[in-house]
Amino acid sequence: MSPTFLKPDRRLSLLVSPDLAVTLPDQMQRRIDTALAALQPSIIEEVHQRIAEIYGQVNGASDLSDRDLDTIHAHAHELRGICGTVGMPVPGGIADALCAYIEDLRASGLFPRANIVWLHITSLKRAAEEDDAAPAIGTYLIDSLRALRTKELKAGMPDADPQDQE
Amino acid sequence: MSEHSFSRIHLLVVEDNMFMRNLYSAILRAMEFEQIQMASDGSEAFELMRDFPPDIIITDAAMQPLDGFDFVRLVRTARDSPNPLVPIIMVTGYHNRASVERARDVGVNEYLAKPVTPAGLYSHIVQVITKPRPFVRTNSYFGPDRRRRMSSNYAGPYRRAADAQIGPPTYRQAQARGLLKLRPHGLFADRHAHDRVIDARKPRRTALLEWEAGQ
Secondary structure (H helix, E strand, C coil): CCCEEECCCCHHHHHCCCCCCCCCCHHHHHHHHHHHHHHHHHHHHHHHHHHHHHHHHHCCCCCCCHHHHHHHHHHHHHHHHHHHHCCCHHHHHHHHHHHHHHHHHHHCCCCCCHHHHHHHHHHHHHHHHCCCCCHHHHHHHHHHHHHHHHHHHHHHCCCCCHHHHC | CCCCCCCCCEEEEECCCHHHHHHHHHHHHHCCCCEEEEECCHHHHHHHHHHCCCCEEEECCCCCCCCHHHHHHHHHHCCCCCCCCCCEEEEECCCCHHHHHHHHHHCCCEEEECCCCHHHHHHHHHHHHHCCCCEEECCCCEEECCCCCCCCCCCCCCCCCCHHHHCCCCHHHHHHCCCEEECCCCCEEECCCCCCCCCCCCCHHHHHHHHHHHC
16 A cells, blocks of 8 residues: 555644744743742652652562562652753652663563662662752762663673663 | 744643643743643543644653553544544653654654753644644554655665655656756756756666666
8 A cells, every 4th residue: 555645734833923933932931930940849849759659668678579660660750750850850860770770671571679779769869858969979870870780681681782781 | 922822722731740740731831822731641631632622732651541652543543533633742751762663653743752841842842833744644554754854865775655756756757847957977967956866766876877878
């Protein structure tokens, strides 16, 4: 079957001003900044609550079930989205590293280890508590956690292509 | 910038996280969107589309019970879909290539990785409004054209039977349309792009040699 093409619908462009700016106008950016500043405290409180929730789940636990990991992954997935948006890049990066750790190990048929999950979450907790944490140290921490994930993948799957594990 | 430039656009945001919904609401209202509806997963959004026909959908990927990918597939291909052609922007924390390709293959128009920035969201919204892509229907796909660029130097592989018609004109077509002229050194050239036009269905080198041999 040859592909059938439908012409693009131009209706939406008729609903907006003809002088629609290609990039976000400054005036709009200022309004957004004001709106986000008003929302930020409640979102940051939510971030802390979620971190406390998953920290409580892993702290002192010697084993994690699949269901525990699902919950932790779901929270970490939310945190990586929220943190970056509200100006918490280090916790966002750690949450991203935690998601990658759980996803990649599971995809490789390995089971994420409780102590490494704990290390991610305790780092996440600490980074969220430290407003003045140096970004360089945060980046170093995120890189270290990612290196740990790669090391574990290599140990679990020594024959795998190293590029797949990056 | 005129006031209320987006006020007539109906926007549907599909996001399961309440705080992200509030964040979207704050950003989009500051952008002067006035018609915004929120849904917490794909199935709720699909139902909502009947009462609130959206002009643009912004959806998360990871949701329960119906995730963003299945929701987009449903919108594009379900018999009872209220609007299979609606532009869809997927905003997600999944950054890997597989997720981007999956989003593309279910029919997402634009893909935006979290964290959401107002500037990024704005530019993707403007993109779907001002530069809508044609839709393609094949045996296995219905959605926006996944080819964003046309290259006159592309030499295959060709995946569509009609590729020679979609891409640059073939030599004969170009000749018939008067797009070719004889250069002093004996090669025909595209009058506008100053680029040689060859039969795009053959590997470039072979076609060029045959063409030169025929001059």
